[in-house]
Amino acid sequence: MNQKSNPLSYGSKLTTGGEDQLLEKLVHAINRANEIFISVSFIQKSGIRLLFEALSDALQRNASIKLVSSDYMCITDPTALRDLQLLQQSGAQVKMFVCKGRQSFHMKSYIFVRNEDDTEYNGCAFVGSNNISEAALTSAIEWCLRYDQNTKEPEFKNILNQFDAVFNHSQTVELTDHWISNYIERRSEVKPALQQVGAIDEPKAVPNNAQLEALTALQGSRDKGFKRGLVVLATGMGKTWLSAFDVQQLGAKTVLFVAHREEILTQAARTFTQLMPEQTTGFYNGKQKQQESDFLFASVQTIGQQSHLEQFSAEHFDYIIVDEFHHATANTYRQLLNHFKPKFLLGLTATPERTDQADIIQLCDNNRVFERTLINGIEDKILVPFHYYGINDETVDYQALPWRNGRFDPNEATNAFATNKRATHITEHWHKHHQQRTLAFCISKRHADFMASWFNKEGIPSAAVYSGSTLHRNEALEQLNRGKLSVLFSVDLFNEGTDLPAIDTVLILRPTESKILFLQQLGRGLRQSPETDKTHLVVLDFIGNHKSYLNRAMALLGKNHPSATEINKLKKTPELTDGCFVNIAPELIDFWADLVRMGKTAIQAYQSLSEYLGRRPSASEFFYDGFKLTKMREQQGSWFELVANQEDDAKIQKITRNPVYRNFLLQGIETTSMAKSFKPILLEAFLELDGLRTPPTTEALAQRSREIFDRHPELLPDIRADLQNCSSTDSRWHKYWLSNPINFLSKKDQNHSQAWFTVEHGVFKANINIDAAHINVLERMMQELVELLLALYSDRISRKKEKDKPQVEAKQPESNVVQLPYFPNLKIACGHFKNGTADEAELMEIPTDYNRKDNSRLFLARASGNSMNGGKNPIQDGDLLLLERITSNNAGSISNLTMAIERQDEGGDNQYLLRVVKKNSDGSYRLVANNPEYGDLIANEGMATFARLVGVVG
Template sequence: MSSNKGYYNQNADQFIAATLNVDMLELHRAFLRHLPIGSHILDAGCGSGRDALAFKQQGYEISAFDASESMARHAGKLLQQEVEVKSFNDFEEPASYRGIWACASLLHVPAIEQPAVFARLWHALKPGGVLYCSFKRGNGEREDQGRRFTDAEPEDIQLWAEGLPGLTSTDIWFTSDQRPGRDEQWLNALLFKSGQKLVSGGDSNPFLPHLCAAIHQAREIDMAVAFVKTTGLRLLLPDLLDALQTNADKSVRVRFLTSDYLDVTDPEALRLLMLLQEQGADVRIYQTEGSSFHLKAYVFAGVNNEIGEWGRAFIGSSNISRQALKHGLEWNYQVNYPGDTGFFEARQQFDRLFVDSRVCALSDAWVDSYEARRIKPTQSFEPGSTESDPPPAPTSVQQSALKALGLTREEGYQRGLVVLATGLGKTWLAAFDAKQMGARRVLFVAHREEILNQAAATFTRIQPQARIGFYQGHQRDIQVDILCASVQTLGKAEHLDRFKPQHFDYIVIDEFHHAAAPTYHRLLNYFVPSFLLGLTATPDRTDNANILALCDDNLVFESDLFAGVSGKLLVPFHYYGIFDNDVDYQSIPWRNGRFDPELLSNKLATLGRAKHALATWRLHAQKKTLAFCISTKHADFMADYFAKHSVKAAAVYASSALSRGEALEQLSDGTLDVLFSVDLFNEGVDLPTIDTVMMLRPTESKILFLQQLGRGLRKADDKSQLVVLDFVANHQSFLHKPMALMNQSMNHRELANFGRKAEQGLLDMPDGCFINYDLQFIEFLKSLDSGSLQADYRNLRDTLGRRPSLTEFYHSGTSIQDLRRQYGHWFALVAEQEADRSPIEQHLIQKHASFWQELMTTNMTKSYKMVLLEAFQELDGWQQAPSLVELAEHSWQVLQRRRMLLSDLPDDYRGQRQPPKDWLSYWKKNPIDAWCKGSFFNVEDGFFIGNLIVSENEQMAFNELVQELLDYRLATYQARARDTEVTVTPIASSPSHIELAYFPNLKIACGHFKTGRADAEEYRYLGPEFERLDTSRHFIARASGNSMNGGKEPIEDGDYLLLEVISSESAGKITGVTLAIERQDEAGDNQYLLRKVLKDDDGQYRLKANNPDYNDILVTDALREQFRTFARLKAVLDPLQMVVGQAFMREEIPALFKTAFNPGSWNSGHVVIPEAQAHVILVTLNKQGKAIDLRYHDHWIDERHFHWQTQNQTSPEGKRGKEIIQHESLGIGLHLFVRDNKLKNGKAAPFVYHGRVRYQKHEGSKPMSVNFELMD
């Protein structure tokens, strides 16, 4: 063959030009129709690489070789991967390929050697594989223009292939040469190797990888199983969710059928299937009703543009349980099309069963009903039928965080930030805390769909009965208990407007380090939850400085990487910082903290670097390695290089042939040693068996670095430590890694000191951990010592990859005093160092220099100046001046959020929910007057006016500059405050209540629920006895008219009605129930009725009014279409149940008890209303101005108990005294109304209604001193 090799080396260009564009489509189709998409194909004797490229572009994994150096070099360039130089005699590989393509290459092998070469290729072919070869038709051997040929006829192929083990069939056909001017005939042959159609299960051949592979490749996925266990479904859920993520290239249909057979299916699994349904799957239930349902069928189909339709079905014994999918001895027979038309029979049977009359759609209502009637099996009748995971419980770190969150809410904080290292369970913590707080409506916000899916699954485990929905892409779930929302969608104003600001009482912002972005700001400024939790793994205050202000500077809890290792929650790590001497990073463009991605990918995907990585891996790696790459090209290159050097390696990314689930399973079971990944495993995936992490790319941030590191820190059996192989270099992009590892903010001098400590082995590490940097990187760190403001600025900018904020500059340890002395203010230094800042910013920095200097230097004995300025900014004061009243009230709100600043207030102001009566006067004296003494603000006609002139197009940039200095001043002020002991004043919590939508009449209510909006114009509160109501279904409306005013349960005009929306999921029975009904008459006019539904003996329905003056309505067939039931009556409410916490003037209170105001009796503090069986107690706490003997001793004991002193003539023996003491047995209600002062702004102050109270004890007589307890 040496003459052939010489010919192709000398004539490669001419040969390639003549053959590169030959139409091979039909031959490709004939070959590929037998191979699933993603199969590994070997192009044996690849020539120009023409065919290998076509296969690769269709989604197949390619390896190639050629005997000619010139041809291999050209093919490598075309494929952008390595092509080996070897002959057929050099080829020797185990069964590695699903397809082998030997097009016009075996024809150069002498006839006597053909059987041996066929045997070598056959040995490299996997069971079920196919070998293609082609020869020029003819007999014998010949030489033509310096090349040797072996021509063949069909009988030659059969002879050479004789004795190949497992050869099931051979297809042979002839084609004509497609090149112009050529008339040769070509002999084509496909040789088929018998496959393993039986998946036998067990540890050697588990079912799970086969399912994951099929899910990844299919466009139609049908599953029918007798039961689903949560343990098994979680194994499939990531791949199913990936499949349902629609994109332009692939739209997948998923149909899922399971049953209630023997009550084996887990309700929690059904809730997870509801999440799958939210993403577009069609999930249905076969209701057995005493019959059996033993199906275990998995049917997959797809279409390839080149080869047409393909199908694969598994029929066997595996339900969806962990045991059945991973370890159990379960047999599942594989049926493939083309090849076996039985596939269509299986699919047709599934189609019939999916629409069977006993099948219904999965819904929350069905799951609720199933869970209520289910009798959990106690004995296993089938493998996996009783398996379950223990109920989730918080870890020790999570328990500490939960305690801290409870305390912070007791102290009155409404926002808080929790910092947890990757692997410590941030999402679990949020789910536990939402349950701990008793949150009814939860909003979970993240920036990636994968995180939202994971959060939904986590919340399902903690609150399995909660209704969970999504707000992302085209999904618009609203009436749910837990809403998982994409910030990119919900952060838009048109979507926020669909919710009332108080709609959610608990909000979680995941990856809170992103919260400085404008979309997050809109969301944070819009919603007013009872509590907002920010979650991040950001390791230090340099990163937290800006985002902490968004959580009102309330860092609730922090547990870093070292704490997780020390607490035995994470495994120790051995970190190797490998100097990357094969890449010149300084030559790659680096802007805004990122390298040019294409140039970086080209620099990283080189043979020299791959060789270095392989040598390092062999020296340090353990058993299961996850490697992070910069691009798909880089991942493919590395996987190919490792595989060529006998390492079991593969690449996985969003569009890779290998699915994520299949890849993880292969890594777990030892099929793979190394998995090269792009983006798929940065966050949100649990990978406990990973024991080595290899970082083959720079990371743009500490967060990304810690996320990648955290993939291997999970604990697992037989795993004592994690090995980290991190390729670093002398470039600023690598400086955040030491800071992330040590959880420390470091300036360049501190980084240099870190380098010296690392060199001497003096780093303070948890037991079992060590950090070992190559000497070249240590020398780079030691060289970072600098001695000027300008150098400190540039170094910090290089470390962050962007312009630092003043707060970050302050936290880096640089002298701000030196900054002020040299530059006057921060932005002067910024302007000098950032020549490419926007013209608007440069103009603002110069124009308002004196204001920036004033903000940096103004005296702050208290925080008030900056609190006022923050309130002014939030009120958009630079564009529209706020009134002093508005500014003072909003400043009070800022103080309530920033609880650490409450210590600045006078003692008698602390702990108050509302601003004290003299708050405006107090705020005018300081800081309003303080700001107005300068030239930047003044007061005119009761408005606080900023004197700086800022045009509309400059406004946003100006606000950001002001906020940057404001954040710095508050950060430094609070740092000083932390040096002294600060007592945070707690605020008494309100009684638990539920907030329901309120409508003035049924017409408005009906119209509201037709629109599907999440909020109403008005809301009413109900007490704890109603807290189990579903706020998405229950509402309050006023009765109109007297048609139901009669009988034992009359409903009067104006009564408050508690109603429940009727839907397909909450229909229930209607006979004997009072319903709200919409009636549309023949003229198209709508009426809204309240009627009781009765059913006559003949089955006819009647709508009955309680008032005998109104006739019953017989619902005939002709009238049936006119009626639509939309709500059922649950109760007629006492108006007092809805006004707890509301304020009323004295003259407004009698109407609550349906009596008239009489000044003679209502000007006292104790009013008895016999007809209402009520005592009304009216209390003014501050009684200055009253006679000494009328200053009763009334006060709150705590948030639930009140001490009240009666009027002087009241005794325990008297009528009033007895009614107070015995009120419960007498059926008398005691109602407490309280106000702080008699006057407010010179006018009578209103009383706040605190609800009914219960007598506890009393002392004395004339007057009596009585202790009350607020009633639930």
């Protein structure tokens, strides 16, 4: 019977294995059937892996699946049973035939029905020797005879009836967690028998080199006291496997894995069950609420809601994993993270930049545990090298395409892309560089269909695959892997969460405004594929004359900010690591160079970052992106005024138009002075306690603040030494917290119109009138600014650590000179505070008169200004100053000494000033200039001494 009369089947009725694989015919039938009936003696994980995607897709289109296997000789793999449970949870009916005594169970049948209407159907049944294992479905010599039926004749009805008899047999039981647990125990006693029949499936997975390093780092992080951490692993390096290995390392019994897409959750569940089949797994989403499972895989859209969070105690999970942070709103995750208190929380992402990680790192208590980029993965032989060709998309004028909200209009872009001229251009370059299996990314279904049709006309076997396409995704991948297709043109199906190891060529035919998305598309082809002898990935990227494409070049170079230096590197075909290279058309590099020379305003920086992220940036992301916050405020007034100007967000616009709210956010939070981390920790605790609605007592505020410190062990040194180990309920801690941030945050700053917080009758609250209707949005805006404060402070700590390291090693003299590090950009102001950085250092020789036994803390910088031009030892503008860095070991007294003072401006940049420090009778300090024309300054909590003056180098 031919395929036209029975769309479920094709080819000869007898399948013999090897070149004539049963797998292809089963996948073909699964993708077209309304009803699926499978009965096999045993199932191995290698076999169910080959059928899982097709069966899962069938369930999604509401096909009926009934499957029965057996415990015959305990050959079936428990991991395969867990995969069957995942299908069961999606709607499949799965049962096990329990053999008694020496009873055998040898059924191997696959039955498919396609209903055409109420009276007619097509059917086919494969009956033979094939169980569900990779060998049986592919390479082994296995005979299987197909019976086709396209009407309701008695013989086919008899086949269905006989299946039902087995499926409903008294010895056939439903597959449950309890049954699997008992089966695992029974199976452990019959391993020798399994080995005799060759039923031991592939060995358990083990960590790769990068995962081993990450596991060590994760355990070390926990040993330091961290309860949360972020791991950055490039696409293809095994983030999900790492999380499963770490769950095993920690010995966690209850686990929550959170993601934004069902596909990611299903794949994660399969990973965990493969490693730990003895644990039960379940889903928590819009359809299922299996909250009693050991390992729960939950969609953030569901479990992130307060009503669902309340179904779990705070300590319900030992371990929580949050995957792909960059896809979620911070507020959704924050509700979840504020509710749960696991032994450890792991954030996972593949994004490589600090900009991308700004919100993520806040949620992980500023603890970046481990990071490996694509290049690291290639160097470790986990990923294959890539050959990247940036091809000028000369057939399209991107400047003429409508650009709205950070992306091109898809209809107009499709019209410009789906042309014979562009297709010819693409085909020429594909013929020049392609390998065996190509995955192409298109902007729309119409674009994908056009390209597939064009390539087929050119004699290149191709297909378009997308949601609702005639060819199912799983079948398209199988055909590509087998070589029946050379190119798959896809739309939004393979950006993430899909393992495509055989792909060796990636064709990027669409604009990809987000660097994250671009790296995910690149990563689709970087996985190793020993079966196909893949040596490298070819990437053909068609690049237009538009600013959004600049992100791609920076992504390849691992850079966040495009600069003239980085652009020039591209002209020399940079080699990133062995086997990798980047080749970009010269006219594109020239175009990018012109863009970089133009510079950016705050609005342009905001828009560029929005395009890169694919969404509105947060304040901390904007800070890490490098635009000066002080410059931003000069141009826009405040962060949220910039947001309100750029986003169609009526709620934020309404808040920023209210002068009380605006000043509260700007003065009370965004630009509050910080000597330590206390203020952002206090504000974080206030928000966690729902302080805008129900102002907390100072005791509750102090207690929650201490709990937040416990999540931030790197900030504990800010606390007075004798209180670093005290409990959150200790009265000494409450007293200390009252006298420090609560007191300071409740005072009116000299530059502000009022005190923005107050304490009344032991309750800490905002000192403004807030309309109840505005609380939700004001709370979110506050949270974003608190995260900015923590980012500013964390960056300050990092820069201080770098500064405290000898930037350039001081060398002892061989003759009459000594070499010390000189910082050309570190201007020590003699007048008013002046911005400076210690980002560059060089060695400078000075006379041996200044040599000391220990030169490790000495450095050189220039004076800038005339406030110290007076007294016995005047300091002139431009003098070379010899300074000694202050550390905890050499601090000593500072009174009456000339000191370099450090503070940060509102944008988080360091400023420096040289003054004589005088102590007042009340214990405070004033900063005195040697030049009487300059008045004294009163030291405040935002200032710190960082070096003492040794002398002026003559």
